[in-house]
Amino acid sequence: MNSTDNSPGKGTPDGLAADPRFKVVERTLKQYQYRADALLEVLHVAQETFGCLSDELMTHVARQLRVPPSRVYGVATFYHFFTLEARGEHSCVVCTGTACYVKRSAEIVTRLENEFDVKAGKTTADGKLTLSTVRCLGSCGLAPIVVLDGETVGRCTPDSAAAAVRVMLAEKSPARAETVRPVRRRKGEGQ
Amino acid sequence: MNPADLHAMAREEQARQEALRCRIMVCAGTPCLSAGALAVLDALRQAVEESRLDAEIEAVSTGCMGPCSRGPLVKVAVQGKPEIVYERVTPELARQILYSVVKGRRPPTASPLPPDHPYFTRQMKIVLANCGSIDPERIEEYVATGGYDALAHALHEMTPEDVCREISASGLRGRGGAGYPAGVKWNLARKAPGERKYVVANGDEGDPGAYMDRSVMESDPHRILEGMAIAGYAIGADQGYIYVRGEYYLAGRRLEAAIRDAERKGLLGSRVLGSNFSFRIDIRTGAGAFVCGEETSLMASIMGRRGQPWHRPPYPAQRGLWGCPTLINNVETLATVPAIIGRGATWYAGIGSTRSPGTKVYALAGQVETAGLIEVPMGTTLREVVFDIGGGIPGGKRFKAAQSGGPSGGCIPAEHLDTPLDYESMERIGTIMGSGGLIIMDETSCMPDVASFFLDFCRDESCGKCIPCRVGSMEMHRLLRRITSGTAWPDDLRRLEELCDLMGATSLCGLGQTAPNPVVSTLRYFRHEYEAHIRERRCPAGRCTMAAEQEPGPGGKALLHAVGVPGEVG
Numbered sequence: 001m002n003s004t005d006n007s008p009g010k011g012t013p014d015g016l017a018a019d020p021r022f023k024v025v026e027r028t029l030k031q032y033q034y035r036a037d038a039l040l041e042v043l044h045v046a047q048e049t050f051g052c053l054s055d056e057l058m059t060h061v062a063r064q065l066r067v068p069p070s071r072v073y074g075v076a077t078f079y080h081f082f083t084l085e086a087r088g089e090h091s092c093v094v095c096t097g098t099a100c101y102v103k104r105s106a107e108i109v110t111r112l113e114n115e116f117d118v119k120a121g122k123t124t125a126d127g128k129l130t131l132s133t134v135r136c137l138g139s140c141g142l143a144p145i146v147v148l149d150g151e152t153v154g155r156c157t158p159d160s161a162a163a164a165v166r167v168m169l170a171e172k173s174p175a176r177a178e179t180v181r182p183v184r185r186r187k188g189e190g191q
Numbered sequence: 192m193n194p195a196d197l198h199a200m201a202r203e204e205q206a207r208q209e210a211l212r213c214r215i216m217v218c219a220g221t222p223c224l225s226a227g228a229l230a231v232l233d234a235l236r237q238a239v240e241e242s243r244l245d246a247e248i249e250a251v252s253t254g255c256m257g258p259c260s261r262g263p264l265v266k267v268a269v270q271g272k273p274e275i276v277y278e279r280v281t282p283e284l285a286r287q288i289l290y291s292v293v294k295g296r297r298p299p300t301a302s303p304l305p306p307d308h309p310y311f312t313r314q315m316k317i318v319l320a321n322c323g324s325i326d327p328e329r330i331e332e333y334v335a336t337g338g339y340d341a342l343a344h345a346l347h348e349m350t351p352e353d354v355c356r357e358i359s360a361s362g363l364r365g366r367g368g369a370g371y372p373a374g375v376k377w378n379l380a381r382k383a384p385g386e387r388k389y390v391v392a393n394g395d396e397g398d399p400g401a402y403m404d405r406s407v408m409e410s411d412p413h414r415i416l417e418g419m420a421i422a423g424y425a426i427g428a429d430q431g432y433i434y435v436r437g438e439y440y441l442a443g444r445r446l447e448a449a450i451r452d453a454e455r456k457g458l459l460g461s462r463v464l465g466s467n468f469s470f471r472i473d474i475r476t477g478a479g480a481f482v483c484g485e486e487t488s489l490m491a492s493i494m495g496r497r498g499q500p501w502h503r504p505p506y507p508a509q510r511g512l513w514g515c516p517t518l519i520n521n522v523e524t525l526a527t528v529p530a531i532i533g534r535g536a537t538w539y540a541g542i543g544s545t546r547s548p549g550t551k552v553y554a555l556a557g558q559v560e561t562a563g564l565i566e567v568p569m570g571t572t573l574r575e576v577v578f579d580i581g582g583g584i585p586g587g588k589r590f591k592a593a594q595s596g597g598p599s600g601g602c603i604p605a606e607h608l609d610t611p612l613d614y615e616s617m618e619r620i621g622t623i624m625g626s627g628g629l630i631i632m633d634e635t636s637c638m639p640d641v642a643s644f645f646l647d648f649c650r651d652e653s654c655g656k657c658i659p660c661r662v663g664s665m666e667m668h669r670l671l672r673r674i675t676s677g678t679a680w681p682d683d684l685r686r687l688e689e690l691c692d693l694m695g696a697t698s699l700c701g702l703g704q705t706a707p708n709p710v711v712s713t714l715r716y717f718r719h720e721y722e723a724h725i726r727e728r729r730c731p732a733g734r735c736t737m738a739a740e741q742e743p744g745p746g747g748k749a750l751l752h753a754v755g756v757p758g759e760v761g
Contacts, residue, residue, distance in 0.1 A: 039495035044437075044476055071496070078497040078654070079478030081437045097399030098594065098630045099556035101644050135481065135648065137438055138402030139222040140556035140630075141259025141563050152225030 016056060021049045025057075029064050036065045039075055043082055052083045080135075088123040088130035092165050093147040097136025105144035109133060111158035112165060128169055192457035193465035194343040197334060200456075204335035209270070212247035213292050216266040217285075218323060220255035220409055221441055223262035227281070228252070231263050234282035238289050248292070254410015256323030258310060260562040266323065267292060276304045276311075309579040310561055315542070317550050318526045319566045322410035327445050330452040333413040339458050341533035342417050345424055346466040349532075354425035355381055358528070360536035362548040367393055367484070367521030368596065368625045369701075370547070370614040376518060379508035380426040383516035388428035390419050391512070391519040393489060394435045394442070397481035398597030399648065401628030403552040404522040406564050408435065408442035411526070412449035416472060418525030420459060421532055423470045426518050431472040433522075434489055437479050446474055481598070481652035485700045486519045488654065499656045500700035521626065523552055543569030547613035557594075557630040560585050570611040573603055577631055588633040592716070596625025598645045598652075599705035601712025602638065621712045623705075637732035638717035639724055642710045643671035649706040660703025663694040667710065674721060677728040677737030684721060688714070 016022050028045040032038030042061055047053055053076050062069040076082040094100075094109050109120055112131055116124060123130040139145055142154025146161045148168045153161075192200075208214065217223075217232040235250035256264045261278035265285060268274045269292060277288060279302065291298035304310070316322075325332040333339070345354050359374025380388065392415055396404040408415060419431045435443045450472050453459040461469040475493045482488045483498040490512050492498040511517025527549065531539045540548045547569040553576065556562045560582030567576065573593055577583065584590050592602040595612075601622030603610065610616050614624050632641070650664040670687045673679040691707035691714075698704045714721060723729050728737050 035495075037493070037495035040478055040492065041476065041495075044478065074497055075495070079437075079480050081478035098597065098628065098644070099400045099562070101399075102557045102630055102632055102636060134438065135397070135479070135652075136399035136401070137221070138396065138405040138554075139225060139259070140400055140402060140554060140628075141222045141262070142225060143556060143562075145225075152221070154222070154225055 016060060024049045025061075029061075034064055034066070036067050039065060039067065039072065040079075043072070043076060047082055052086045054084070085123070086127075089128050090149055090168050091130045091132070091147075092161075092168070094120070094131070094133050094161070095135075095137050095139075095143070095145040095147070096133045097138075097140065097143075099140035100136075100144040103144045105156075108144060108146065108156055108158050108161045111162055115162050116165065129165070194347060197339055197343055197458075197464065200331060201334045201337070201340075204331040208335065211249050212270055213249075214268045215248065215250045215285075215289065215292070216253045216256075216268070216324065217250065217280075218254070218256040218262060218264040218266075219252035220259065220262075220406055222259035223255075223264055224441075226262040226279075228263040230282045231265065231280050231285045235265075235285050235289060238286045242289075242293065244293065248289070250289075251326045252328075253325060254322045254327045255319075255406040255564055257314075257319075257565060258304070258561050258563040261304070264323075268324075273306055275306065278302055278304055310565075310582070313571075313575060313580050314566055315550050315568050316566050317530050317539075317542075318407060318414075318523055318552055319410075319564065320530070321414065322406060322564075325411065327410050327412055328448055330413060330449070330456060330458075333411070337533065338413055338529070339417055339464070341529040342420050342424075342458070343464050345421050345532050346464055346468055351381055351425045351427060354421060354532065357532060357536045358425070361531045361539040362536075362546075363524065363527055363531060363539065364547060364549075364614065365521055366523035366527070366551065366626065368599065368623060370624060373520065373524055376508055376520070377422065377425055379506070380428075380516050380518040383509050385516045387430070387513075387515045388426055389512045389515060389517040390422045390426065390428045390431040391486075391489065391493070391517055392419055392431065392433040392522050392525050393484065393486070393519055394433055394439070394522045395477045395484045395489060396436055396439075396522075396626060397484045397652075398599075398626050398628050400554065400556055400594075400630045401597060401626050402554045403564065403627045405436070405439050405442050406554075407522055407526050407552070408433075408439065409445055412442075412446045413453065414526045414529055415446070415522055416449055416453055416459060418528035419472060420463060420470050421528050422518055422520065422525060424468050426516070428518065429469050429471065431470060432475050432493055432512075433472060434475045434477060434483070434493060437477045443474060443476055450474070480654070481648070482654045482700070482702050485702060488700070489519065490517065497654070499654045500702075502699070523627070544611065544613045546615055551612065551624070551627055553612075553627045553629045555581050555629050555631070558584055558588065558633040558636075559631040567612075569613045570616075572609050572611050574608040576612065576629065577608070581631065584631070584633050586633075588635070591632050591634050591636055592638070594630040594632065594641065594709075595628065596623040596708070597628050598648050599623060599701065599708055600625045601708050602632075602641070602716060604716040621708075621715050623708070635732055635734065637675070637730050637734035638713040638720045639671060640675050640730075640732075640734055642713045643668065643675050645709040646671055646706065649702065653702065653706075657697075657699035657703060659694050659697040660699065660706065663690055663698070663703070664706055666690060667694070667707065671710070674724045675730070675735045677724060677730075677735070679725045681725060684714075684725060 025046045058072045062072040118124045118131045120133050144156050146153050146156045263280050265277045265280040288298045355377045363373040364370040480498045483492045487500040488498040507517045543549050550566050552566045592604050607620050646668040650668045653660045653664050655661045667690050670683050694707050723731050
């Protein structure tokens, strides 16, 4: 993220305050009246806006909600949804739910891992692609499912998935997702 | 708004729909959307506009119609004629359908699903009654089907005791998996002393392969809100939370819109329907933790903490959110409530089997011809579900097993195909009803591999609070991996069984207690497959890749398979 030199104990870190995206987080904090039980909702918004949860972002949220930073860190690392690492320009999510498993989605994951030289859950060295897996998207009728930049593609094979990822990487900017949240992006992210 | 206004609103919407010559409905559930339903809807709307037919024909987006694997689905309801569902509709096909409707002809190339198909005739829709026939984003359409009528009836003509009694009499059991009688829970929460009480709808459908709750939340959100409001009135709560799984973005958005609309119309908020009852509902979004489907973890999550369970008793109905009595029900349970209050407990109790009345929604998926969402009376046999409704196994393959109940459930093998699907019968054969995911597997599925899949899931999802679950799931998964990779020791099967007992008996919450179930049940029916993997280093289904080298045993020596050399020390 922007800056890492925030002086501890003081209000908003400079790097964050200057960031226009920060306003969105502030608005959410206010909306929930800085109540500690809104932690998950605030982290959702923070991650959606910034793409990941940086240390300074978490420290700030902890300060605003008056909870220990360890609680925020604990929550952020407990739930699969939150990520502390920046994501790649494009995202590819392979569903590994039971229906997709029965229809061999593991082979799709292996194929993509090999072809794009990235482990599931990680981003490629050039920052272009994040490959991740998810526990069931509830569209089992179309298994196996791959979500490319938020767009669900059903009835995949290792070949068709790899081809679709290649097409996606060749495109310039990622499409905005509407239906699936984990990979939802906003304009301006990753620039 | 008072009940009279509600009825007026319903009549107005009914009249509007009756004045139309035809309603064309496009399924906008997540599976159909990803199959291209939006383009179909756009094409239809454009064609209606171009041909200036807006006054007689309406193209609307609805929730899930059911046979998801055949999407995008389009339903055509011409006034006075039976509805026709078309499968795999493209924008071009949609236009043809529209023009043929205008001319009163059957579209030449479209592929309608026969209305007498067992997929439709064998189902009985109570929870899914409106799914796929109303626009989930218009409250008027829900009201036109009699929506919020049950709430009005409860508020103005019943006491909270009456409502609880009615739910008890209906015999409704919790649809989240455990099957606890809903009436008992409601009464407990009603009688619990406390100034503040809460109602929580559990929409954290974490079971992989289950999506009943997602579909109901997406397709008929007001039904859940109405059920929650009735529950709130019955137990004396004025605040409700819907905990929606983080992955279900569309469901969250539709519920949010539904809450806003209901508040605007006075169907939620203060003085609901002109009564003294006030009820607000907020949405809490999950963040991807399976354990949050467990009620105490879910409450921890609502309070902004890590989703870790705590000891029961006290039960949530006595001490739940912020120490107040809290009624937690699954989304499907709450969605059943308006029907029970509206049509009476006797009617509901007469459906299904004696000890498990009513209907159950299943998400049918895996190796089956027509995958999708179905609702059948309790006690329907698995054979009817798989072969009549689901159309059997594709590719001429043989049915091997159905996995029910997700990571907490078990497998139903072919010899038990005639088992009625209800709580007791399923327990008898070593599985559970669970939330309703039914994954059909054919002969290409390897059962130890399936068990390994579920244990991998539980290992990953274990919250780490108690040791039996945290360490046990890791150890069981390790043993299963050894079996499926052909590097197991002869003693591993015994150790696996020991761990099953240990984890089941000593884990803190349902996740750990039930995590061994997939292993126990596959061992019960497919023990020979485990033995083939261990003794012959062969996968009967041909799915597992066997390692060339065996893992070294204690002391670095490779253990021989054929000879019964004892495994590890201890």
